[in-house]
Amino acid sequence: MxxxxxxxxxxxxxxxxxxxxxxxxxxxxxxxxxxxxxxxxxxxxxxxxxxxxxxxxxxxxxxxxxxxxxxxxxxxxxxxxxxxxxxxxxxxxxxxxxxxxxxxxxxxxxxxxxxVTSEMDDEERRLAAEIRLRRAIAATGLGTWEHTLSTKIDCFDARALEILGFHAGGSSGHIPAWTERVHPGDLDRVVAQWEKAAAGEGHWDCEYRVRTESGAWVWIHSIAIDRSGGKIVGILSDISDRKRAEERLRESERRLQFALEAADEGLWDFDVRSGGMELSDRSPTCWVSAAPGLPMAGSPWCTRAIRLRSTR
Missing domain, CATH: 3.30.450.20 (PAS domain)
Structure with missing residues (x-):
């Protein structure tokens, strides 16, 4: 030998x-x-x-x-x-x-x-972990994306493309001119946060609106979950329903406030568990006018403004 x-x-x-x-x-x-x-x-x-x-x-x-x-x-x-x-x-x-x-x-x-046994074992464990992660993500209905830092190319899986309103077959996992699809009202905030994340100066966790292939707007929540091998990998979800529900709640609160102001009425919120009470700006005035001798200032139920509502 x-x-x-x-x-x-x-x-x-x-x-x-x-x-x-x-x-x-x-x-x-x-x-x-x-x-x-x-x-x-x-x-x-x-x-x-x-x-x-x-x-x-x-x-x-x-x-x-x-x-x-x-x-x-x-x-x-x-x-x-x-x-x-x-x-x-x-x-x-x-x-x-x-x-x-x-x-x-x-x-x-x-x-x-x-x-190269140890390298192959490591690669096998990495692939197994990636498969488990992708299965878990698929079960939640989330989409995945990855951004290559050197080429600045984004790639989306089929579920992410579906959330964004694109056809997987037509887009081949890539969506051109991404920033042009971000809502103008969100663009500056999104670009600034992404540039910090890409430079390693912050974590990417952002909610913003994106224009779909059909021209409609969809709210998405995008989060980075890994940064290695020259790539940033993340998940995204469609939060349009939550955003619409939040807007309906805000609109309902605005209408209630207008109605109270128009009726010259006050609003109070009493927590039966803690004994705390929250009063609107008009409530103390209304109550003092109705009962001049009622001790308002310093009363525990008046000073502890707690927003928890009672649950039964």
Whole structure:
């Protein structure tokens, strides 16, 4: 398993890094392997066909990648599973270079490999966590979006596009000229908050109006939930019904206030649990006029203005 290859600076660097290195002929039979390969794969590898050492599920793709090495594209990188001598299933990554003669015919393949089991395990856990998160988000009816900081491109999932009034097939996950669709009354606030969030100076959590494809306005609540890998990922929901309900409540309160002022009446709100009372500006005047001897100032039920209403 040894040879004068140890004198080659490139192989010496690989050896110092505990990377695996080997060579195989045009038929993909191993000609040489270093001591790190031997520690993982065994001492009896020489002469074996490289793809046949891999699990059946990985053989065809890896062999095809190696066979695709030509003078114009002399290198490829592959990943595959490998069953070590102790029975452990590991992941290896190999960068394979072709060596050609003057006519462009392949003479040998030189390969440098490393164990990437921990990286693959981390990626598997990340993907599993992402799947769980997306399932949880789908169950709530929320949409998801992501913004790539380098390109400033936004991408929306099908549910987000539905909330925003766009067809997933027509928009391909992207909505052009996003700021032009934000309501003019919200635009300055939205842009200022987003610029701070994109610069890492604040958290993105914003409610604003957006014009849909049909021209209607929809209220959305957009929140960033992750910032990593050069992207900001978030969720959004349609809050139009809540905003309409809030507006109806405000309108109802305005009408009540107009009616009270027109009738020259006061309004009071008494909490049966705490004994607290809230009075409108007109109430004390009305009550004092009706009962001049009633002690208003300093009375506990007058001074404790608590807005909790009784629930039964």
């Amino acid at each position: 040894t040879s004068d290859r140890s004198r080659d600076p490139a192989w010496a660097v690989a050896d110092a890094r505990r990377e695996m290195s080997c060579r195989f002929d045009p038929e993909l039979r191993l000609l040489w392997a270093d001591r790190h390969c031997a520690s993982v794969d065994g001492d009896d590898m020489i002469g074996l066909c490289f793809p046949e050492m891999l699990p059946p599920a990985d053989r065809a793709a890896n062999e095809a990648a190696i066979r695709a090495i030509v003078p114009d594209h002399p290198r490829t990188t592959t990943r595959h599973r490998f069953t070590a001598r102790d029975g452990r299933v590991t992941w290896q990554e190999w960068t394979i270079h072709g060596v050609f003669d003057a006519l462009g015919n392949i003479v040998e393949y030189h390969a440098l490999g490393r164990d």
